Amino acid sequence: MSTITTSDYRGVYHFSPKEKWMNDPNGMVFFKGEYHLFYQHHPFGTTWGPMHWGHAVTKDLVNWEELPVALAPDEHGTIFSGSAVVDWNNTSGFFEDEPGLVAIFTHHLEVENNHPIQRQSLAYSKDSGRTWIKYEGNPVLEDRSFVDFRDPKVFWHEQTKEWIMIIACGQTVCLYHSPDLKEWTLGSEFGAGIGSHDGVWECPDLFPLTVDGDSSQEKWVMLVSIGADPAFKEGSRTQYFTGEFNGITFVPDEASHTIRWVDHGRDNYAGVSWSDIPAEDGRRLFMGWMSNWMYANQTPTEAYRGAMTIARELTLETRDGEVMLVQHPASELERARKPVLSLQNVSIKQVSEQLNALQLVNYEIDAEWPSATSVQFALRSGSDHETLVGVDVAQGEVYVDRSRSGVGDFHEHFLGRHAAELKAVDGNLRLRIFVDHSSVEVFANNGQAVITDLIYPDMTSKAISVQAEQNDMIFNSLHIYELSPIQAKGQSK
Ligand code: FRU
Secondary structure, X not given: OOOOOOOOOOOOXXXXXXXXXXXXXXXXXXXXXXXXXXXXXXXXXXXXXXXXXXXXXXXXXXXXXXXXXXXOOEOOEEEEEEXXXXXXXXXXXXXXXXXXXXXXXXXXXXXXXXXXXXXXXXXXXXXXXXXXXXXXXXXXXXXXXXXXXXXXXXXXXXXXOEEEEEEEEOOEEXXXXXXXXXXXXXXXXEOOOOOOOOOOEEEEEEEEEEEOOEEEEEEEEEEEEEOOOOXXXXXXXXXXXXXXXXXXXXXXXXXXXXXXXXXXXXXXEEEEEOEOOOOOOOOOEEEEEOOOOOOHHHOOOOOEEOOEXXXXXXXXXXXXXXXXXXXXXXXXXXXXXXXXXXXXXEEHHHHHXXXXXXXXXXXXXXXXXXXXXXEEEEEEEOOOOOEEEEEEOOOOEEEEEOOOOOOOOOOOOOOOEEEEEOOOEOOEEEEEXXXXXXXXXXXXXXXXXXXXXXXXXXXXXXXXXXXXXXOOOEEEEEEEEEEOHHHHOOOOO
16 A cells, blocks of 8 residues: 555655654665665654654555554653664574564653753564564663764674664764674764764765776765754755775765765755665665755645655766766666657757647656757646756756745745756766656756755646757657556566
8 A cells, every 4th residue: 555645745656654744764774575664753743743763665666555653752762763774693682583673763862951862772673674672771872972962874894793883973973883783882983074064963874885886996975964054044954975984984085075965955854775785786775855854844735744755876976087976766766657758859849849738747857968058847837836947058057946836935945946066978968857746856967966856836737848048959868757656566676
């Protein structure tokens, strides 16, 4: 059962809870053919409140099955963000015959007349995440010198044969190591004097990736989200660093001394990667919370509030001489496609005529054209609304302009235009644009720049049109696919 309805701005190929509040993705782990998604959830309200871990699973990254709440508050506090791993070798001693799942999360305890206390705890599951037992030795890690001490992301480090935890500790991240997930030793701290500190550091992740798919070249990628601060109209955002990691210390490379953002839109926050994707698959899959703390509690949905981005594959690629983090829509999304339009070497005039006939809400556009021309699509258009997505060649940027995209009066900084630098690759520009009931995700030049933005147009705003600087321009190709989870069903790997 997936949560498909067409009302209340609910996306059809994005995960959102059937009802009530959701924020960060948590505990993402692949186990026995299922991708698990746990998430920050308030099961009794549509705004942020006492946090639980909600739970959903998918076999194909498109069809989601929502399961009962996995973790609820207890005497140690509410359940903040964290991760989950497969304890293949039973290092924790929680399992007898078969490996199981261990969740490592922050217990957040409110204390009268004082700062809340944030400590790290464990829970384990012997039945593929359906039921959880909290460890009786909780909490397993605390450091009272930090008010903000949360969001542990844990992974197995083969070289040192230990578990590593990266965790936000004040305005930096701390790196701990452990043989058994229970006893943790501080290895190092990273982040002072580097990166953006425009908001509190949250939800870090750390993982290795090959460079340009060359297995002899590896770098570590660190993701760090920063919370919203009223001084910055961007709200909450996620940055990344690249460097070396030896099990104790992360050493950033030269490029990391410049601030680099994972996404140039407003609505991709607290994203982390899936644990335990099998080596034969080998991908590093990522998903973020498609909202922003600046206005997350005010978005105009009723039964539920919060959705995730599409699943994305992260790679490190050399582009223009720099090794950068690149995002690609997970290939599973292609199974959700129903072809609508497929054109090659076609003039803008012909494209416009074809688009005129279309009325679509949930779809993908994949367009490529020679780089000399600025092109702008108007999507989810109706009498009063349109969302503009395009490339401005003179400015050298890709943008999403949601100034007239629909409802936006719930926050002064919601409406607006968001851009990212973009240069042509081999003389061409390419946009893959994922549109759903309340979102637009743009992957420019094969993921070199990504813009993820929420939009709230009327259900009836379904028109698509395109304009170009030169009205005799020719697209190399233009494909449109309707995206619906029904197509993807039953075809999982
Ligand atoms: C990030 C965050 C985390 C915290 C959680 C609480 O969005 O603030 O740092 O664990 O949300 O819901």
